[in-house]
Amino acid sequence: MTAPGRARSASPWLLILCIALIGTVLRGPIVAVAPVIEAIRADFALTAGQAGLLTSIPVLCFALVTPIAVAVMKRMGADAAITLCLAGVVLGTLVRSADGIAAAIVGTVIIGAFITIGNVVVPVVIRRDFSAARVGIATGVYTAALNIGSTVTSIGTAPIAEAVGWQLALVAWVGFAVVALAAWFFVAGSRGVPRLRRIPRDIGGAPMVGGMDATADADPLPRVWRSLTVVMLTIAFCGQAFSYYGVTAWLPTILVDQNGFSVAEAGASSSLFQVGAVAGALGVPLLLSRLRPTGTFLVLGALWASVPIGLIVAPDLWALWCTLGGVAQGGGITVIFVLIVRIAGSDSHASRLSATVQGVGYAVAATSPTVLGFVHDISGSWTAPLLVVLVAVLAFVGLGFGAAFRRSRAA
Numbered sequence: 001m002t003a004p005g006r007a008r009s010a011s012p013w014l015l016i017l018c019i020a021l022i023g024t025v026l027r028g029p030i031v032a033v034a035p036v037i038e039a040i041r042a043d044f045a046l047t048a049g050q051a052g053l054l055t056s057i058p059v060l061c062f063a064l065v066t067p068i069a070v071a072v073m074k075r076m077g078a079d080a081a082i083t084l085c086l087a088g089v090v091l092g093t094l095v096r097s098a099d100g101i102a103a104a105i106v107g108t109v110i111i112g113a114f115i116t117i118g119n120v121v122v123p124v125v126i127r128r129d130f131s132a133a134r135v136g137i138a139t140g141v142y143t144a145a146l147n148i149g150s151t152v153t154s155i156g157t158a159p160i161a162e163a164v165g166w167q168l169a170l171v172a173w174v175g176f177a178v179v180a181l182a183a184w185f186f187v188a189g190s191r192g193v194p195r196l197r198r199i200p201r202d203i204g205g206a207p208m209v210g211g212m213d214a215t216a217d218a219d220p221l222p223r224v225w226r227s228l229t230v231v232m233l234t235i236a237f238c239g240q241a242f243s244y245y246g247v248t249a250w251l252p253t254i255l256v257d258q259n260g261f262s263v264a265e266a267g268a269s270s271s272l273f274q275v276g277a278v279a280g281a282l283g284v285p286l287l288l289s290r291l292r293p294t295g296t297f298l299v300l301g302a303l304w305a306s307v308p309i310g311l312i313v314a315p316d317l318w319a320l321w322c323t324l325g326g327v328a329q330g331g332g333i334t335v336i337f338v339l340i341v342r343i344a345g346s347d348s349h350a351s352r353l354s355a356t357v358q359g360v361g362y363a364v365a366a367t368s369p370t371v372l373g374f375v376h377d378i379s380g381s382w383t384a385p386l387l388v389v390l391v392a393v394l395a396f397v398g399l400g401f402g403a404a405f406r407r408s409r410a411a
Helices: 012-023 034-044 048-064 066-076 078-096 101-129 132-164 166-171 174-188 228-259 263-270 272-313 315-343 347-365 368-379 383-410
Strands: none
Touching: 012 078, 012 101, 012 132, 012 174, 034 048, 034 101, 034 132, 034 166, 034 228, 034 263, 048 066, 048 101, 048 228, 048 347, 048 368, 066 078, 066 101, 066 347, 078 101, 078 166, 078 174, 101 132, 101 315, 101 347, 132 166, 132 263, 132 272, 132 315, 228 263, 228 272, 228 315, 228 347, 228 368, 228 383, 263 272, 263 315, 272 315, 272 383, 315 347, 315 383, 368 383
16 A cells, blocks of 8 residues: 555645545535425426436436546556546536526536546545555545535535525535535645646556556456456445435435425424434544454444334434434445455455445445335335335345455455
C-alpha cells in the first residue's frame, strides 16, 4: 500500500476533511427528491411506482455506469476523475430542475452517472493515500459524510420547497458540490484539473499513474467472481443497498400515511434515519476492533431489522426505529467498504472489487423504490413493502457474516 502522504503533499487529516466534503455530494442529490415526491407526482401526474423511478434512476446508473467509471479513472487518474464527478453533479442538478418531466429525467441520469464515478474512485483514493491504521477512520468519515449530506437535504428540502417550489429546493443543494470542488482543487492539485504532484512508486517499485498501478493490466490479479467471499460480500451489499434506497425513498410517505404527519414534518422526521447513520459509520471502526467483522455484521443486522419490524408492529415508535436503522445502514456500508479494502491486494485490485460489489449491488438497489412502490400500490398498505425490506436485511446480515468469516479464516 502506498504510504500516506506519497500521493499528495496535503496532510492526511486535511485530505479526510476533503473526502468528507465529497461524501456530502454523493447521496444528498438523490435523497432530496423523497421529501418532495408528492409535489413532483402532482405536477407530472405520476403513480407511486413511476415516481419511484426518480430515485431509482441514479442507483441504476450506479450499476450500469460502473464499468465506464473504472475506465475513466484509469484514463484520467483518480484525482481528475473526482473533479469530473463533482462538476457533473452540478450540471445534473441544474438540468433536473429545469421545467418538464424530460428535464427531470435527463438531469437525474446525469447526476447518477457522475456520482457513480465518485462511488468507485473514493475507496481507491482512501486505499492509496492512507495507511492501514487510518483506512477504517477515513472510510468511516466518508460514509458518515454520505449520510450527513442526506440528512441536511432530507430536513431542508421540504421547507425550502414550500417557500420557493420543489425545483429551486433541489437546486439549492448544488452548493455542496461547489464547496467540495473548491476544496478538492485546494487539496489535490493546482492549475486547473487536479493531478498528482509527482508520480509515486508502489512498494514493489511499479510507477503509479493517477493513483493507479501502471502495471495493472499485466498483474495476475485474482478473478473476482472466482472468490466465494467476494460473491457473498456482493450479495450482502445488494441487501444493504436495496434496504437503504427503499426506506430512504418511501419513509417520508410512510410517516404521512401511517402517522398522519404533514409533508414537511415527515421530511424532517425521516432525517433521523440519516442522522443515525453518522454514528453507525464512525462507530464501525470501534466495533471492528472489538467484535471483528463477523460480530459487527450480527449487531448491524439486528439494528437494521428493527426498521421494517418496528414500523409494522409499533409505528408510533418510529423515532426509535429510524434511529436504530440509521445506525445500521451507516455502519453497514462502512463495514463492506472496509472489507473491500482489506481483501484488495493492490490499487488495481481494489478498483475491480469496488466496481464489482457496487455495480451488482446498485443494480439490485435500483429496483427498490419502484418495487416497493408497486407492492404498495398492489397491497394498499405499507406492511408488504416493509416485509420485502426485511428479506433484504436478512440477506445483508447472513451473506455479510459469511463473507467476513471466510475472510478471517483466510487471513
